[in-house]
Amino acid sequence: xTGVSQDPRHKITKRGQNxxxxxxxISEHNRLYWYRQTLGQGPEFLTYFQNEAQLEKSRLLxxxxxxxxxxxxxxxxxxxxxxxxxxxxxLCASSxxxxxxxxxxxxxxxxxxxx
Amino acid sequence: xxxxTQPEKLxxxxxxxxVELKCNYSYSGSPELFWYVQYSRQRLQLLLRHISRExxxxxxADLNKGETSFHLKKPFAQEEDSAMYYCALSKVDRxxxxxxxxxxxxxxxTVWP
Numbered sequence: 001x002t003g004v005s006q007d008p009r010h011k012i013t014k015r016g017q018n019x020x021x022x023x024x025x026i027s028e029h030n031r032l033y034w035y036r037q038t039l040g041q042g043p044e045f046l047t048y049f050q051n052e053a054q055l056e057k058s059r060l061l062x063x064x065x066x067x068x069x070x071x072x073x074x075x076x077x078x079x080x081x082x083x084x085x086x087x088x089x090x091l092c093a094s095s096x097x098x099x100x101x102x103x104x105x106x107x108x109x110x111x112x113x114x115x
Numbered sequence: 116x117x118x119x120t121q122p123e124k125l126x127x128x129x130x131x132x133x134v135e136l137k138c139n140y141s142y143s144g145s146p147e148l149f150w151y152v153q154y155s156r157q158r159l160q161l162l163l164r165h166i167s168r169e170x171x172x173x174x175x176a177d178l179n180k181g182e183t184s185f186h187l188k189k190p191f192a193q194e195e196d197s198a199m200y201y202c203a204l205s206k207v208d209r210x211x212x213x214x215x216x217x218x219x220x221x222x223x224x225t226v227w228p
Contacts, residue, residue, distance in 0.1 A: 042201050042218030102213040106159040
């Protein structure tokens with residue numbers, strides 16, 4: 001499968017612990033996005049990278065959240081001091097920039113449960 | 116502020132019946148509208164976008180700026196159309212990225228045999 005891959009698929013953690021998720025985009029894609037989806041809602045934008053530069057962050061991304069894309073390839077999303085409200089599906093997507101033709105390809109997501 | 120509304124959480128039709136999934140948006144600028152679909156146990160994927168004016172799997176959607184709507188339609192539903200459908204909006208502004216999407220909450224379509 002040469003699509004977007006995310007690891008792990010599921011993560012259960014206790015409140016207050018730190019967690020880190022990884023996303024490997026499609027290899028030639030220069031843009032990488034993180035979205036969060038809670039039950040019964042559509043995905044909500046968190047942040048995006050163009051190559052290694054983080055160009056936009058949503059107000060949803062509190063100080064406890066940090067994302068990196070160190071070499072413009074894979075990305076990590078870390079949540080520090082997790083709270084029960086952080087329980088959600090975290091989706092990664094990648095694309096090749098080019099205004100009218102840009103198309104997002106989503107990964108399968110990481111389901112986070114904070115107990 | 117921008118907002119995407121999908122008024123129906125659930126929609127059921129019989130095979131062969133027409134189907135319309137409603138989507139309304141609010142945005143003061145010029146939007147680009149999309150429909151994304153998620154089949155059972157599969158990833159979220161793009162179904163169609165208004166700028167392409169295409170028909171995918173028999174689905175069409177017309178952007179109505181007067182009514183700020185982008186309803187998804189198919190004249191004859193098939194069982195394999197059963198899925199979760201999300202309407203999404205992107206701002207066509209200078210410096211923005213099309214991948215920065217505002218999604219509706221989704222409509223679960225079930226097509227009965």
